[in-house]
Amino acid sequence: MSGTRDRLIEATAELFRRQGYHGTGVKQIVETARAPFGSMYHFFPAGKEELGAETIRRSGAIFGQLIGYFYAAGTDPVAATRMFFDAAAQTVHESDYADACPIATVALEVASMSEPLRLATAEVFESWLTTLDTHLVEAGLTKTQARKLSVSLFSLLEGSFILARATRDHTHVRAAGRAAAAAVRTALEKRATRRADPAERFPESRRSPAT
Amino acid sequence: MSGTRDRLIEATAELFRRQGYHGTGVKQIVETARAPFGSMYHFFPAGKEELGAETIRRSGAIFGQLIGYFYAAGTDPVAATRMFFDAAAQTVHESDYADACPIATVALEVASMSEPLRLATAEVFESWLTTLDTHLVEAGLTKTQARKLSVSLFSLLEGSFILARATRDHTHVRAAGRAAAAAVRTALEKRATRRADPAERFPESRRSPAT
DNA sequence: GCCGCACTAGAGCGATCACTCTAGTTGCCC
């Protein structure tokens, strides 16, 4: 078993979150991970980009689990939303505005620079949206309603992270959380209304990808 | 007059928007601007960081004017919101997912790395919020209501930019725009309700900074 | 014991990083 490989990914994840992809050097990674330089290229022969892709997927999976934990089956989505944003705000604050989204910085940096890394961030974001979708559908929304709401929740979180880190004011995340919770409540109330129309409950049997 | 100085800033702005601060080299900047290398350090003696700060403020001011244009006095804020997000979605799409927020990438990169640059991004974001606040207060909201809504609009825009660039799907920005317009409509409806309570119209004479 | 492989260890590669320095050119003021 290779603890070194894991340490490399963990160190990279922390550095990426704080200073992004191009702001993080390979040397800094191996020093942080207390790993020998040669080991990095043993485990990731394709170099920094391969380690980056792996780190994005790993960080994304962990954050995705966190989302799943808050929105766990049976939890009220409105309360889950409020609690999730409040917890995020607290983390941002306690980490001195370093720890917000683990991959947002990298996602913006690589979007027009590296297709493999861009794809990794896209897959992670898509998985987060799917997790949210699933729980919102469980709460009674149609797939279409759920997806629209998921995109809003994602955007409110990520956007408020940017604002909070730039201004060093974590209350922006809490404010976005209130708006997010309100949006969830409104959507759930609409759901009750729409129940009357059977055609609306199953608007499509299969989702087609966005064009 | 120094067209060279302007060209340097414009080139830097475009490069920052697409590839961020650390992904953009000084050499690449002077080549893009068709400026001699020496001129860069003539106009910006403190180097890349000074040019970066100037670029952030300039890009921010231009984008701020754009916000002001859409929400101009007399315009319905709901319609303005829908139009602004739709226009943003179109720009993102037409630029092949390169042009979204001019400073978001840099803002995340420098938040924990450079205090002067972080401050520049914070000032820009704050000015955008203030612009939105002003127009929303004109539409009848209290300062408190307006600020909360501005933060939501900002977050929905910036967050959906991240998602759109990563997934190469500009419809996310449109979706966030619908949610944003709905939030504005709801806030304006609440305003009518709250008009009945005079204490709510002027909840505070002076805003205290977030703690 | 010892072979073979996974992994460690770090010196050193060319390229590029932000930046400095000197020299030359331009154009306005007197």
Place this chain on the structure above:
DNA sequence: GGGCAACTAGAGTGATCGCTCTAGTGCGGC
């Protein structure tokens, strides 16, 4: 037209970039 500041121009600085390469170590299977 002489003087001077503003600006142009690019060669060259040390440091760092991502990465390659060779040598060595540790350990399980036979």
